Amino acid sequence: MSFSESFFTAKFGITQRDLEAYLAEALGRGGDYADLYFEYLATSSISIDESIVKSATQGVSLGVGVRVIAGERTGYAYSDDLSPEKIRHAAQVAALIASGPSKVDQTPLEEGRKRNLYPVLTAPSETAFKERVELAQRADHAARAYDSRIFQVQVTYADNLRHVMIATSDGVLSFDRQPLARMSVLVLARQGDGIPQQGHSGGGGRYELEYFRTERTPEFFAGEAARQAIVQLDAVEAPAGEQIVVLGPGWPGVLLHEAVGHGLEADFNRKGVSAFSGRIGQQVASPLCTVVDDGTIGGRRGSLNVDDEGNETQRNVLIENGILRGYLQDKLSSRITRASATGNGRRESYEHIPMPRMTNTFMLAGESDPADIIRSVPRGLYCANFGGGQVDITSGNFVFSASESYLIEDGKLTAPVRNATLIGNGPEAMKYVSMVGNDLRLDEGVGVCGKEGQSVPVGVGIPTVRIDRMTVGGTA
Amino acid sequence: MTFRELPAVAQDAVRQALGAGATDAECTIAEGDEFSANVRMGELETLKEAGSRGAGLRVLIGKRMGASYTSDLTPEGIRQMVRSAIDLAALTTEDPHAGLPEAEELGSLAGDLQLFSGETAGLPTERRIEMAKRAEAAALAVDPRITNSEGASFDSTVSGRVFANSRGFLGSYRTSYCSVSAVPVATQNGGMERDYWFTVARNYKGLEDPETVGRKAAQRALRRLGAVKVETQRAPVIFEPRIAKSLLGNIFDAVDGRAIYRRASFLAGKLGEKIANESVTIIDDGTIPGLFGTSPFDDEGVPTRRTPVIERGILKNYLLNSYTARKLSLKTTGNASRGITGNAGIGYGNFLLEAGERSQEEIIRSVKNGFFVTELIGSGVNTVTGDYSRGAVGMWIRDGELAFPVSEVTIASTLQEMLNGIGAIGNDLEFQSSISAPTIMIGEMTVAGR
Numbered sequence: 072m073s074f075s076e077s078f079f080t081a082k083f084g085i086t087q088r089d090l091e092a093y094l095a096e097a098l099g100r101g102g103d104y105a106d107l108y109f110e111y112l113a114t115s116s117i118s119i120d121e122s123i124v125k126s127a128t129q130g131v132s133l134g135v136g137v138r139v140i141a142g143e144r145t146g147y148a149y150s151d152d153l154s155p156e157k158i159r160h161a162a163q164v165a166a167l168i169a170s171g172p173s174k175v176d177q178t179p180l181e182e183g184r185k186r187n188l189y190p191v192l193t194a195p196s197e198t199a200f201k202e203r204v205e206l207a208q209r210a211d212h213a214a215r216a217y218d219s220r221i222f223q224v225q226v227t228y229a230d231n232l233r234h235v236m237i238a239t240s241d242g243v244l245s246f247d248r249q250p251l252a253r254m255s256v257l258v259l260a261r262q263g264d265g266i267p268q269q270g271h272s273g274g275g276g277r278y279e280l281e282y283f284r285t286e287r288t289p290e291f292f293a294g295e296a297a298r299q300a301i302v303q304l305d306a307v308e309a310p311a312g313e314q315i316v317v318l319g320p321g322w323p324g325v326l327l328h329e330a331v332g333h334g335l336e337a338d339f340n341r342k343g344v345s346a347f348s349g350r351i352g353q354q355v356a357s358p359l360c361t362v363v364d365d366g367t368i369g370g371r372r373g374s375l376n377v378d379d380e381g382n383e384t385q386r387n388v389l390i391e392n393g394i395l396r397g398y399l400q401d402k403l404s405s406r407i408t409r410a411s412a413t414g415n416g417r418r419e420s421y422e423h424i425p426m427p428r429m430t431n432t433f434m435l436a437g438e439s440d441p442a443d444i445i446r447s448v449p450r451g452l453y454c455a456n457f458g459g460g461q462v463d464i465t466s467g468n469f470v471f472s473a474s475e476s477y478l479i480e481d482g483k484l485t486a487p488v489r490n491a492t493l494i495g496n497g498p499e500a501m502k503y504v505s506m507v508g509n510d511l512r513l514d515e516g517v518g519v520c521g522k523e524g525q526s527v528p529v530g531v532g533i534p535t536v537r538i539d540r541m542t543v544g545g546t547a
Numbered sequence: 548m549t550f551r552e553l554p555a556v557a558q559d560a561v562r563q564a565l566g567a568g569a570t571d572a573e574c575t576i577a578e579g580d581e582f583s584a585n586v587r588m589g590e591l592e593t594l595k596e597a598g599s600r601g602a603g604l605r606v607l608i609g610k611r612m613g614a615s616y617t618s619d620l621t622p623e624g625i626r627q628m629v630r631s632a633i634d635l636a637a638l639t640t641e642d643p644h645a646g647l648p649e650a651e652e653l654g655s656l657a658g659d660l661q662l663f664s665g666e667t668a669g670l671p672t673e674r675r676i677e678m679a680k681r682a683e684a685a686a687l688a689v690d691p692r693i694t695n696s697e698g699a700s701f702d703s704t705v706s707g708r709v710f711a712n713s714r715g716f717l718g719s720y721r722t723s724y725c726s727v728s729a730v731p732v733a734t735q736n737g738g739m740e741r742d743y744w745f746t747v748a749r750n751y752k753g754l755e756d757p758e759t760v761g762r763k764a765a766q767r768a769l770r771r772l773g774a775v776k777v778e779t780q781r782a783p784v785i786f787e788p789r790i791a792k793s794l795l796g797n798i799f800d801a802v803d804g805r806a807i808y809r810r811a812s813f814l815a816g817k818l819g820e821k822i823a824n825e826s827v828t829i830i831d832d833g834t835i836p837g838l839f840g841t842s843p844f845d846d847e848g849v850p851t852r853r854t855p856v857i858e859r860g861i862l863k864n865y866l867l868n869s870y871t872a873r874k875l876s877l878k879t880t881g882n883a884s885r886g887i888t889g890n891a892g893i894g895y896g897n898f899l900l901e902a903g904e905r906s907q908e909e910i911i912r913s914v915k916n917g918f919f920v921t922e923l924i925g926s927g928v929n930t931v932t933g934d935y936s937r938g939a940v941g942m943w944i945r946d947g948e949l950a951f952p953v954s955e956v957t958i959a960s961t962l963q964e965m966l967n968g969i970g971a972i973g974n975d976l977e978f979q980s981s982i983s984a985p986t987i988m989i990g991e992m993t994v995a996g997r
Binding site for chain 2: 116118120121122123124125126127128129130131132133134143144145146147148149150151161164167168200201204222223225259261266267268269309311312313342343344346422424458459460461462463465466468469470471472489490491492494495496542543544545546
């Protein structure tokens, strides 16, 4: 795509000369760097509850964010009006962070290499609304048909299509069209007059709507949610205290996201406030662990052609055979610490300042047979699915909540157990990884990561892993 | 377009929707100006200032609903929003309970609710930055072990809201809000801990002094140094006010009308039953002037009110919007809450646990061996079953004294047992957000550690 064909030129008549003029305005008081982030976001959502399509919503938001960096300072302003006067005003407000005469020479804008990790011809949000409603209805029917003990089903389907244009004073000019779709199913099951139990499943990615007809059908997600709720009907109290914990493959990779991922974001490390600060080259996990953050996997929820600062995403090794290798960078941190860009500068929208964020974070497969891993445990907990997690990056303490787990007794999975929180310390917990399975799996595509009030879509993944010591927060 | 012109835009959108075939319609317009200044290690780090607005429309064609939103408030933007909502209504299913509140339910509280202060909006940028710097400097000066800082901030928001519907309601109000916060880092023997403190007010003159904020934050971070894991055991647990608030948030989730009609709450079907210790009274009150959860009307145009939720241990009311009220054959409690898009959800006004008589100090003194919790992490609360399990940080209590810091442990029980097990409630109720609670003690929970 050449500039003249870009979305923002076609729709709003913004030219390359305009961008250069806005950047000059932003640097008018002497900043070292400036960038513009134009965003046009169209969203749709459908929700089904009690088999009724109770809500169908769509809408559009658009705007531009202007950032100026002067030394370690950042000035930021945005406008939801793309008229030249409003954009110039935002540039002038952001420029106030610097003081002095304009001093940088702007590098002429030049478009970078093009690649397309999500070659979606028709984005889900561009299909007939009715087709999407029908997919959501299929999930509702399938969940209800799974078992007569299922008595409530909520299905949510949501998609968006984001067009972005990023221009920077160091010459980067990037365009991207980012489709994203997700379906989720939440069910409640009850046995007689007993306590209802929940099951939840969902997934999606940067795919065409066809993905939900061929790869992951509404029936797949519905069946998975229903299965979890039914399993939970027989759950026993979770154990309390230190246990051997085995994580199943896929979504339990949220452990990596919390235990190491956030702690390796460069902003925290530049400031010296992360439990991982200054530990590059040190052993922070067992030698069996290699953890990467990879924003380049085709179609994945956490993948991007370019990050929200216009840099190509890439595959970054965070931990290699247990040794800490690198941090996740954004523009500001890489400028200050003179590190190379890693393509991890992300933001929620044009209203937000970019920060170092994860993309798809996972552990590479090891050599153990997953069945052997379970067999090796005399007594412990097997976690198949998790809800969310959280980390205190300074102390390194992290938690995550098991939503489907089982007791392991004499090397076999036995009773399902009730929800419990697991807690550990980032740089310590992964030293207790003693077996890594050969069954790496990425999650289904539902992750949302929150940091300082900004949410972005991410992915996680992990093979079956045995951790010799972790505190389980049950009651038994 | 100024704020004064927005009511006409909302009314026009409703009129256009009716003209296009809607039988009912409602339009929300929200605008906000945000400001934030962060300082770190004595230097200004970020300065952010901007404003935005958006409109949302919900239409009913008979019993079918469609919704849309836009950030483009020009006549063309509004026309597109109307068209989009009308088109979508054709694709939803008839819902016998869909609809707006009845005309006689609509209204707005009279009088000045003290939600807006022009003085906050007019405070010069230099003063704002200076307040953040003072908070951080005070934190760094407390002790040589405060070696670092994640920074301190001054944040403010000035928002406006307009709501119009086809049953004759038109209302608008503005709010202002500002805060000063600090996040210092303490270090000792290679271990690092951070904590925070903040102050909020409608008018900046109501803020706690920045030095106090900084000092409190530093003392909290220092207190966490050298934390250990304790043995797994059952013990009494005390929640300080900011932690007790999170428990109150869990109770709110369990009395949310949507969870009730879906039977997705451990409190569904329990109206009139004793579900908590009789010392427990929880109120939702959206009418108290100046507080953070106060508004003249809810997000469906129904006046806010005072609703007892739990009175001396008895479950008295669920919190409802008009939809969940119709589902449950009850009356709305004026708790509709929404952004600019979709159907109204449920939110609280000022949701509070009434204060007891004992001071926090007295409550701690009454415990021989227990856990004083100052931070909770994770989301391990299931309001369907009541299962409760969260990561916790705090101080261990030995013979009535805060003895040593504890971290990397969990506390677990069920919300049912916790509500019944509330053994003491403090006299330290403060209003620092729309959810407020004093110190509480829970008789026994499982603390999992070593």
